[in-house]
Amino acid sequence: MLQALEGSQAVAQAVALCRPQVIAAYPITPQTHIVENISKLVADGKLRCEFISVESEFSAASVVLGAALAGSRAYTASASQGILLMAEVLFNIAGMRVPIVMTCANRAVSSPLSIWNDQQDSMAVRDAGWIQLYCADNQEAVDTTIQAYRIAERTELPVMVCMDGFTLTHTLEGIDIPNQKQVDAYLPPYQFSRTLDPRNPISLGTLVGPDFYTEARHSHHQAILNAQAEIVSADQDWLAISGRKTGGLLSVEGPEQAKTAILAIGSVLGTLRAALRELPPGEPVKLIKLRSFRPFPTETLKAACKDLDNVIVLERALSPGSGGIIGLEVLAALSELPTPPRVHNFAAGLGGRDIPLEILPKLLSVLTEPNEGRFKIIDVDLEKLPVEDR
Amino acid sequence: MIEIRIHGRGGQGNVVAAYLLAMAAFEEQRYGQAFPNFGAERRGAPVTAFVRIADRPIQRRNQVRHPTFLIIQDQALLQVPGVTDGLKPGGKILVNSSLESAELSKQLGQQAIALQATALAKKILGRPVPNTALLAAFFTLTEMLSQDSLAAVLQKRFKGDILEKNLQLIQEGAQQVPAGLWKEKEEESNAASA
Numbered sequence: 001m002l003q004a005l006e007g008s009q010a011v012a013q014a015v016a017l018c019r020p021q022v023i024a025a026y027p028i029t030p031q032t033h034i035v036e037n038i039s040k041l042v043a044d045g046k047l048r049c050e051f052i053s054v055e056s057e058f059s060a061a062s063v064v065l066g067a068a069l070a071g072s073r074a075y076t077a078s079a080s081q082g083i084l085l086m087a088e089v090l091f092n093i094a095g096m097r098v099p100i101v102m103t104c105a106n107r108a109v110s111s112p113l114s115i116w117n118d119q120q121d122s123m124a125v126r127d128a129g130w131i132q133l134y135c136a137d138n139q140e141a142v143d144t145t146i147q148a149y150r151i152a153e154r155t156e157l158p159v160m161v162c163m164d165g166f167t168l169t170h171t172l173e174g175i176d177i178p179n180q181k182q183v184d185a186y187l188p189p190y191q192f193s194r195t196l197d198p199r200n201p202i203s204l205g206t207l208v209g210p211d212f213y214t215e216a217r218h219s220h221h222q223a224i225l226n227a228q229a230e231i232v233s234a235d236q237d238w239l240a241i242s243g244r245k246t247g248g249l250l251s252v253e254g255p256e257q258a259k260t261a262i263l264a265i266g267s268v269l270g271t272l273r274a275a276l277r278e279l280p281p282g283e284p285v286k287l288i289k290l291r292s293f294r295p296f297p298t299e300t301l302k303a304a305c306k307d308l309d310n311v312i313v314l315e316r317a318l319s320p321g322s323g324g325i326i327g328l329e330v331l332a333a334l335s336e337l338p339t340p341p342r343v344h345n346f347a348a349g350l351g352g353r354d355i356p357l358e359i360l361p362k363l364l365s366v367l368t369e370p371n372e373g374r375f376k377i378i379d380v381d382l383e384k385l386p387v388e389d390r
Numbered sequence: 391m392i393e394i395r396i397h398g399r400g401g402q403g404n405v406v407a408a409y410l411l412a413m414a415a416f417e418e419q420r421y422g423q424a425f426p427n428f429g430a431e432r433r434g435a436p437v438t439a440f441v442r443i444a445d446r447p448i449q450r451r452n453q454v455r456h457p458t459f460l461i462i463q464d465q466a467l468l469q470v471p472g473v474t475d476g477l478k479p480g481g482k483i484l485v486n487s488s489l490e491s492a493e494l495s496k497q498l499g500q501q502a503i504a505l506q507a508t509a510l511a512k513k514i515l516g517r518p519v520p521n522t523a524l525l526a527a528f529f530t531l532t533e534m535l536s537q538d539s540l541a542a543v544l545q546k547r548f549k550g551d552i553l554e555k556n557l558q559l560i561q562e563g564a565q566q567v568p569a570g571l572w573k574e575k576e577e578e579s580n581a582a583s584a
Contacts, residue, residue: 004413004422004543115428167451171425172409174416174447267451274450354453 002174007138007163010175011103012037014145016047017183018101020075022067024052024060030080030115032105032169038075057082061089061102068098069204071195073149076100079165080107083121087128090158094129095220096204099152099192100159101145106266106316107165108351116352117165118316119266123325129220131155131227132294134265135163136247138175143246144291146183147234153190154234155227162293164267164316166352182241224295231292247289249297252304254286259309261341262363263288263330268314268348268355275360285364290326298333305334308341312363314378316349323375331374346378353379391444392534393454397473398463401433403521407461408439410525410543415443417539423448436470443534457481459572461528463507463520465489468498482572484528486520503531505566514559515552522556526563531572537564 005013012034015023023042025035041047050067054060057078064074078086083104093100104122108114122132131151135141141163148159163169194202208216232248239245252261254276262272262285269289276285288304288311290297305311311334313327322328327345334340344366349355362378382390394411398404405426412422420443427438440454455476465487467473474483487494487504494504505527507520522544529540537560544556 002416004409004416006409166425166428170405170428171423171451172412173423174421270449270451277449356452356455357450 002176004172005138005175005177006033006170006172007141007168007175008033008105008170009037010138010142010177011145011163011169012041013177014142015075015101015103016041016049017178017180018075018146018149018187019073019184019189020047020049021072022050022052022064022074024054024063024067024074024076026055026057026060026078026082027053030078030082030105030107030165032077032079032103032165034077034103034105034169057085058089061086061093064100064102065089065093065096065098068093068100068192069096069194069196071192073190074100075102077103077105079105080109080115080121083125084109087125090125090128090130092205093158095216097156097220097223098158099149099156099190101148101152102158102160103141103145104160104162105165105169106162112351114351117167118350118352119162119164120317120350122160122162123317125160126294126325129157129224130294131157131159131224131231131292133159133161133231133292134290135161135168136267136269136289136291138163138168138171138173139244140246141168142175142177143238143242143244146178146186147231147238147246149187149190150234150237151227151230153187153192154230155223156193157223157227162266167267176242176244178242186238186241228292228295228297228300231295247291249292249295249300250288250290250304252286252288255284258284258286259307260284260312260364260367261286261288261305261308261310262312262314263290263326264314265290265293265326266316268316271355271357272314272360275357278357279360281360281364283367293326296329296333298336301330301333302337305341306337310344310367311341312344312346312366314346314348314359314363316347318347318350318375318377327375345375347375348377348379350377355379391442391448392459393457394441394443394459394461395454395457396439396441396461396463397467397470398437398439398521399433399467400435400437402463403519404437404439404463406547407463407521407525408441410522410540410547411441411528411535412443413543413546414529414535414539417542418535420445420535421447423451425451427453436467436473459484459528459532461524462486463524465494465504474498474500482531484524484531486524503527503567503571505563507563510559510562510566514562515555523559523563526560527567530564530567530569533570533573537561
């Protein structure tokens with residue numbers, strides 16, 4: 001049954017349904033209402049869980065790392081500067097191959113200071129070695145949070161569930177919260193294979209010389225690539241229980257015969273969907289929802305794009321001095337096709353700039369107008385800049 | 391699909407008003423979406439919240455630029471540039487104001503309905519929080535959603551004394567404006583796509 005819930009509140013309920021044993025968070029800006037809601041569930045006695053308020057995000061990540069190594073199901077959430085402050089520990093968690101789930105409520109990073117939504121924070125730690133799944137709406141955030149524990153525990157890899165800050169976290173909409181029985185059936189009690197145990201001592205995260213470091217990296221890389229199958233099956237199995245599909249690695253919608261696709265991640269997909277209905281373009285257009293950014297689903301993407309002429313990638317982050325981040329990976333993946341589509345890459349909605357429906361014709365204009373370079377911030381207002389910066 | 395924009399000041403319960411409105415839609419098996427446009431929030435600063443109500447799931451997440459209805463929680467905000475921008479032709483404005491509707495409309499240069507929501511709230515709640523009285527008046531004017539649904543969502547959001555007083559406040563607020571005055575707006579908007 002649909003309930004009217006704020007995104008953060010819904011995710012807090014989803015986390016609670018996963019029966020976490022340790023939650024650590026730094027409870028001030030840039031935090032979300034997620035941990036605030038969870039702390040209330042704990043304080044009200046509705047969730048039996050150790051809730052540890054720490055003094056920084058570095059400590060939040062460190063506490064969940066320790067807790068997971070001690071065999072607990074652990075959770076944390078952060079965003080923006082908080083993610084950056086966690087960065088060192090995020091690499092450690094991934095390198096030790098510890099199953100932890102965290103929510104990144106995507107927000108811009110400083111400087112200039114911004115509290116609003118874009119995806120620069122999670123993109124900045126894309127190389128940390130975590131699985132990264134992006135949510136298009138709050139229902140997906142709920143379902144992906146639950147799936148994330150399943151994926152993390154079966155792969156022994158940490159999973160970052162990325163949901164747009166404000167645009168999802170602070171939006172109230174209709175959300176179906178599964179019941180405890182459904183989640184328990186999907187997510188049995190977990191025993192970490194390398195739980196720290198004084199009777200059976202092992203070392204983790206120790207010094208590794210050049211003779212084994214490369215192999216550790218290779219193994220980690222392979223493990224994340226191999227997680228693709230687990231991400232797909234986690235979604236299928238959750239479909240069987242909940243009746244809802246979240247889109248596996250990626251999903252494609254729109255007319256079969258379309259030769260153009262727009263690929264995006266996160267909540268802008270809903271706006272694009274509405275735009276396609278309200279401002280129907282002259283030619284059929286598909287939408288590709290990229291859900292898994294790490295692992296990057298190269299083969300699935302190739303299969304989805306093999307008959308296309310144009311792929312327009314829209315993202316909410318950039319690598320200054322290079323251009324789009326997702327766009328570059330899409331370009332690289334599709335270059336393996338015998339007749340690759342042209343890839344056009346745009347960023348929009350940085351630091352919370354609203355993305356209106358009118359973005360659709362702007363994106364599609366690339367098909368008829370000469371392309372000025374590989375990447376462009378499509379909603380920049382150059383008039384606001386001095387001439388030399390335009 | 392109906393689009394509503396709420397303008398107020400930090401501390402006036404803007405986000406709560408938007409959430410209550412969207413929640414009420416679900417009480418009647420419709421769909422709602424509500425979200426704030428946060429600034430660097432602080433008490434007294436102008437804030438905006440957006441609401442959509444529709445008969446099918448709402449996909450878009452852009453800000454409401456062309457609302458059918460504006461709810462203004464502080465009449466002084468009418469002087470702030472941009473507050474009434476983008477109102478659809480024939481769109482309606484409800485204002486928390488100490489003036490009569492005729493005088494307010496004259497000052498504003500367009501039709502608006504005034505509700506003395508602060509005075510009502512002070513009388514019943516003992517605090518100048520105008521949001522629930524305005525919602526009650528809005529529900530009466532539009533008859534888009536029932537007062538029962540507003541009462542039901544208040545019961546989900548509040549409890550105890552605050553709930554009782556708010557239930558009393560919405561009863562009074564609902565009686566201050568002409569019932570169904572804005573009713574046709576919804577039917578027109580429904581003809582447009584969701």
